[in-house]
Amino acid sequence: MPKHSLRGRDRELALVRALLRAAADGHGGALALTGPPGSGRSSLLASAVLPGTTRLTVTGCPAEASLPGAAVHRLLACVEDGPAVLAELRRRAVAGPLVCCVDDMQWLDRASLAALAYAARRLGGDPIALVLAGDDDADDGLDGVDRVPLDPLDTTTAQRVLRDLVPDGLQGDVAGVLVEAARGNPAALVALAGGLTAPQRRGEAEPPVELPADSPLRVSHRRCLAALPPATRAALLLLAADESVLPERPVPVTRCVAAVEASGLTVDALQPAERAGLVRVDAGAVRFPRPLFGAVVYAEATLAERRAAHRTLTFSSPAREVWDAETVLRETLHVAALADGPDGKLAAELADAAPPEHALAARALRRAAELAADPADADRYRVAAAGHAWRAGFPHRARLLLRPGPAGLPAPAWPTAAPAPAPPVVVSAERELLLAEIELRAGVVADAYQMIRTSAEHTDAAVAPGTVMLAAEVLCASGERARFAAVLRGVAPHHEPCVAELLNRHFDGLSAMFGGNLAGAVPPLRKVLTLAGRMRDPAVLVRAAVAGLLIGDDAQAHRLAHRAAGLARDAGELATVPQALEIAASADLALGGFEAAVSTGLEGLRLARTTGQENLADNHLGLLAVLAAMVGDRAGCVARVHASRARSGVDVDSPSWALGAWALSLLDVADGRHQAALTRLTRTEVGRGSLVVQAAGVPTLVEAAAGIGRPDLAAHALRIFEAWTACTANPTWLALSARCRALLAPPDEAESHYVEALRLHVLGDSDFARARTELLFGQWLRRARRPAAAREHLERALETFEQFGAGPWAERAGAELRAAGAPVLRAAGSPVAKGPPSRADAVLTAQQRRIAGLVADGATNREVAAALYLSPRTVDHHLRNIFVRLGVRSRTELAKICRTGDCTDAAPHR
Template structure:
C-alpha cells in the first residue's frame, strides 16, 4: 500500500485503464524518496494488459545523447521496419551514438512516436521513465514531445522527475509530504512487511505511539526516510527507552541519493551549502561565514535544494537541510561550526554561537558548558533549543554533579516545549548516574508530572507526594508545586480520599508572608481538600483567596501554572467568569512563552468554565483546540479529558453520532474511575435521558462516584447531579439521587453562584411530591435565580421541565407559556432534539405547532449568518473558507449547525429560505 498517494494511484490507474480509448501521459515529480519509483512499480503491477517499456535516467549517462532512449526502446527496435526510411535511418543513427543534427530533431521525435505506435498495434503499451531529469537531456526532450502527441495511439507514458522539473502540456503531480498519521502507517507497514524479515525479527514489538510520532517528525514526511529509519532502529529505540536518531541514516537509500546529488555540485557550492544547512538562522551569520560567497549556491538553487533570498537562505524541504548535515564528514561539520561561531560574535547571538562551538568541541570544556547554561536560561530562544544547549553543557561538564543538574534542566525545558519523550529519555540518562538525593527528588517531581499528563496518573500521585516531601526542606515552593500536581493526579485517577495527605503536606509548608504565586497554591490545595471532605465553610474563603491572588499576578509571576491554579480554584468555588478569565490568560501566556506542556490544561479549565457559563459552542471549540495541543505534545490523559468534554457537549445537544465517536476516540486508555471515564459515562447518561431510558441514565450517573468513600469522580458527579436527579425523578426509588443532591446543595449554598442555586431549586422541584405546591414553588424559585447573561441552555431546560410538570397537572395554558420559552431558546441555541421535546409537549398541551417562525437573523450567530448567506448565493465550502479566512473544516462545522437550527436539509432549501426571508424583509440585502 502506498500511504498518502491515493490521488496519484488513482491517476495512474486511469491513465492505464483508458489507454485503449486514447493514449495519455503523466508526470510525477517530488523529492528523492518521496515515492516516485514506488508509483512506477505500482503502474507496472497494474498494467497487466499492456506491454511495458521501462527505463530510468542515469546520471552517469547524462553526457551521452539518447543513451536513456536507447535503453528504453531497445526491446521494440525490430518494429522500426514499419517506419519511413528517413526516420528509420535517423533513429538508428541516434541510438548508435552518432547524435542528431539540430534541424532533424523533429524527424527523430516523430520516428520515436511512430516506433511506439507500431509496438502498440497488437497490445496497448505503457512506457515509463523514472528520474527522466537525471539522464541525458536529449532523451527527456524526445519523451516530452511524444507525451504530448499520444491521443490517437494506445500508448501511456509515465515520467518521474525531481521537484524542479516540468514538462509543458502534460498533467503533473507534485508528491506532497506524508502526514503524521500516514508516516506512522508507513513505519508499521514496514515492520510487518516480509520484504525485510530480519527487521521483523529485530523489532518484534509494536512501537510506542510516542516513537511513531517522533519518527514521523524526523522523517519529514518522506517515505524512504521512514523506511531507512526502521532499518537502523534498536529495540530500545523502538520501545521508547533510548534516544531516537536525529536524522535518517546517511548511508541509507535516501542518504545515498542526496549524496549523489551533492557530488554533482562544485566543491565551493557544497561548502557553502553545508554552512547554510548548519545555520538554523539562515541569515547574516552564514553569509559572513561563507565570506560573502552566496553566489556559490546558484547551482544548488537550480537543483532545487535551496532558495536564496535577500533575507537569507531557506530550504524548501526541511529534510534537505537534515540530509546535507548528516551526510557531511565529521571534520567538515566541525570546521563549518567553527566558522559559524566566529561569524555570530558580532550578532549578539550568544546561545547560537555557543552551540556551534559545542558542536565543534572534541572534549570536555567547563567554560563553554557554563556559557551554554547561562545563555539558555529561561528558554528565550525556544525551549527545544534551550534543552539541546543544556544537553551539550552536560556533555562538556567535568563535574558529574553539574552534569546531572544540567540534564535535569534540559529535561524540564524539553517538557515545557511539549516534548515529553525527550524529557523522559533525559531523565532516564540522569537517574542511574546521579548520586545527589536532591537532584533525584527533583527529577522524580518532573517524572511525576510527565506521568500525570502522559501516563499512569495513579502512579504519578504516589511519586509526586514522595518527591515533594523529599524537596520540602530545600525548596518549599517547588514542593508546593509538586503537591498541586499530586492533587491533580489523585482527582484525575478518582482517588480523592488521598487528597487529605496532599492537604496535610501543603499545610505544613504554608507561610503567612508567601508571595501571591506561592500563596495561591497553598490556598488551592487547602480549599480543594476542604471541599472534598464537605467542609465548605473553610473551602470557600481559601478558594476565593486563590482566585484573588491569581488576578493580582503580573510579570514573570503570572506563569501558566499559577494562573491555571487560580482558574481551578475559581471553578471549584463557582466564580465562573473569573475562572474563565484566568484560564484564558493562562492559555495566552502559555502560547506566548511556548510552554506547550501547560497549554492543554489551561484550555481544559477554560472549556469547563465555558460550559458553566452556557457557552457550549465556545467550550467545544476550546476542547477541540486543547485536543490538538494534547495530541501534538503526547499528553494522552489531557487528550482524553478533552475528548470526554466533547462527548458531554455533544450529548447535551443530543448528537448521538458525535458523542459515540468521541468516546471511541478514547480507546481503552481511560481506566475505570478516572476523569475521562467518568465524562464518557456522563455523556452516555445524557443520551439515555434524551431517549427516555431513565433507569439506565440514573445508574450510569450514580456510578460516577461512591459518596462517602472518596472514590470515583466526585467533582464530575457534582457537575452531573442535575441530570441524575432528572433521571431519578421518573423512578420509584431515589436514594442515590437524594444523597447526590444533598452534596450538590451543600456546595451550591456555599457559593455565590445564582446558576448553581437555580439548578438546586430545579432538582428539588423534580423530587418534590407530584401535584403538590412544593414543586411549583421550587420551579418558580429556579427561574428567578437563573442568570439572564449566562446559562441560557439550563434556563431553557428549567422552562421545559416546569412546562411538563404543569401540563401533567392539567394546567395546559400555564404550561404553554413555559414551553414556548423553552422551544424558542432551544431553537436559538441550535439544540434541535430539545426543541423537538418542547414542541411535543406543546402539542400535548393542546397547541398546534409548526416549524419555528423565527427569522434566520435571530436563529444564527453573526458568523453562521454570513456563511449561510454565501452558501445560499452558491459558494462552495472551500470558497466560503477562502473568503472568510477560515478552515474548510470550520465552515463544514458551522454549516451543519446552520442546517440544524433552520430545520433544513440541503443547500437548495437554504437558498429558498433566504430568498423568502429577503423578500419579506427579515434579512437585509447586503
C-alpha cells in the first residue's frame, strides 16, 4: 500500500488495529468509518489485516441496493435476518479470529445493513471484528456502533501527501495551489498530483485546480450528478456558479431561491439533492457540504451553461439600492465572469468593490488585474491582490500573483502575452517589500535580505513605513543587523504624524542598538511603546511588541502582542496572528508564564502552518523546544528541535536554529554536560539569528562556562548582557545578570552576587528563574560547607521545580538536599518531617509551613515574599493551597492552628 494512502489517518488506523487485536483476543466489536468519497475509508479498510485471521469483504453495489439480502448473500452466501447472520459469523470464527470488512455501506440493501448492524452490536465476546465504511451522510441505521469520522486533512499533512506523491518535489507555490484545490481530500490530492506535467511541477505552467475528468473521484461525483433529475442539476449549477465567484461566503437562501425561480424552476427542484445530502440548508444559507462536489457540478457544465447561470444570477438580484457591500462584490464578479476580454471600466469597478476583508479583496483585485486594459493598472491591482492574499494567510496565492514576467517585472501569474512596460517605481518597491516579508516567514531569509535592499533603493513615502518596520526583522534573521542603518539610509517615512513619529523612533532605537549603543536605544524604543498604545494596525503593534522585548519590557510586549493578535483576527489578517503569537509566547517565557507560553506557542504553530508560514512555524517549534527543555522534557525538546530543522534549506543562522541550539544546551546543562552546551552556544554565537537567544541564552552560556572552569569563554557575552540588563531596569533580567556574575566571580565575591540576585528575583515575575538561582546558590553554599544555609535555598528550589513538573531539576535539587544532610522522601520530593507528624506536618510542605507561620505572626503577603525570597504572586498561590489543605477560611483560623505548634519552622534561616 503506498505510504501516502494513510497519511493523516494515524488515529483512525490505530482504532482499526486496536479492534483487530481485541478480536484476536476474543473481545470483538465493530467500527463504522464515515467520510465523503476520497477521504481514505477504503484504504483504511484495506489495512484491516491481521496475521492468523480470516478476512471476509463485501462492497455495496448500487444496482443491488433494492434487493433485500443481496449484500449478505455475497458476503456469507446466505440470505438471513440478524440473528442468523450473527450465528453464521460465529460459526466461521470457530476456526480462528474473523475480520469482516464492508465498503460503500451506503449502497447496501436495507435488509443486509440491518442484519449486519444487529450482529455488530453483539460481538463483544466473540473473536470477530466488523469494520464498515461509507458516506458521512448515509442514513445507515448503525445505532450502537462506534463511528469514526474521517475529517479533511490539514494543510501540513496534505503537503506531506504531495511529497510522497511527487518524490522529486514540487515548486512550493504549486503545492499550495493543489492543497487548496483538494480541500483536504486525499483522493483529490492523488488525482491533481497525478495529472501534473513537468512544466507544472516546476512552476512554469499553471497547475490544475479542477479534478482531472477521468479521475475516480470526479467520475464518482459525475455519476452522482447524473442520477439526479435535469431540473435538480440545473438548480445545482446556479448554486455552484454563485459559489464559484465568492467561495469564501455561503450563498443566502433568499438569493438561491430567487435565482432558481428566475431560471423558470421552482425551489422544489433542490429537494432530491437535499435528500441525498448533496446540498444543505442551515443558518440561512445554502451550501455544498462536500465542496468538491460543487466544483464538479460547475466543471461538468458547458461554457454556454456556465455563462447562462452567471447571467441568471445577475438578473435575479434585488434592487441595487438595497445591495450591501458583499452583494455589490458578488454581482460585479458575476458580470466579470461574462466578460469577453479586457475591460478597464469593469476592472476599476471590481477594485472599488474590494471589501476590507483580505480574502475577498484579494479575489476582487486579482480578477481586476486580469481584466485591466492598462498594464500599469494590472500591475497595481496584482500587487494589491497579493498583499491581501498574504495577509489572509495564502502565501502561495500571493507569490503567484507576484511572479516576475519575462522582463523581470510583475506580470500575470501565468504570462502569455508580450512583456508589459515597466511598472511605476512604487509598485516595484511594494512588490519587493511584500516578497521580502513572504520570504522571511515562508521562504529563504537570505533572499528576503536582498529584496529589502531593493525596496529601500526604490521606496517612497507610501512604502517607507513597511520597509523600516520589516527591515529590522529581516536583517536580524539573516545575521546582518550591523547593516540596518546603511541599508535604510535615505528612507524617510512620511506618514500620518503619530505613525511617522513611531516609525522614526523605531528606526532610531534599532540603529542605536544594532550599532552597539544599548543605552541610546532605550529612550526611542520606549517612546515606540508609548505611541503604540494609540495604534490599531496589527503589523505596527507586532513590531512595537518586539521593541518591548528588546528593552526588556516584557509585560508591555505581552500586552501589545496579544492586542495585535486580537485585532488581526478581527480584521481577517490571518498571517499576522501567528506572528503576534510568537512575540506573545516569548514574552510569556520571559515573564515566567510557562503554561501560557506553551499554549500560545502551540496555537501560533498551528496557525503558522495553516497560513503556510513554514519559517515562522519553525520559530514556534524552536520556542516550544526551549520550554520543554526548561522543565527537563528531553523527548519533547528533541522532537521539536528535529521538527524545526526537518525542512531542507533551513539556515544555521536562522532564529529557529538558534532557538534549537539554546534548547539542546539547556538539556546539556541539566544533565551536567557543560562542554556540550558551551560548544552548541558558541557555534551559533549565542543566537546570531535570534535576538531572543542573543539575550536569554547568555545565562546558559555562563553556567556552562563556569561548569568547566572557563569563565573567560563567557566574559565577553556577559559584559554585553550586563550592559543590556542595566538598560532594561527589569528585575528578572537584572537578577539573571547578578546570577551570572556570581557564577564567574571569585569565591569571596560570589555570595553577595547570589544574595543580590535573589533580592531582585522577589521583585520580578519568574519563579522558575528564581528557583534555578536558589539551586545554584544552594550548591555553592553546600560546597562551602554551610549545609544548613544551603538547605533553605534547596528546599525552595525543589518545591518550585515540583510545581512546574520539572522532574530533572527536582531530582537535582533533591540530590543536593540529601548531600546537604536533609532527608528527602523521594528522589524528587519534599523533606521528610522528623518525629510524630502534627496536622500541618502531615499536609503541608516545608515551604508552606514557613509561609503559614509568618502569616500567623501577622506578616502581609509582600512581607512574606521579601522574607522568603519569593514573589507576592507565589505567596498568594501557596496561601490558597494552605487554606485548602488545612480546611481553614481565614488568616485568623490559620493563626489558631499555628499556635498549637503545627507551624514551628516558619522563621527562615539566615
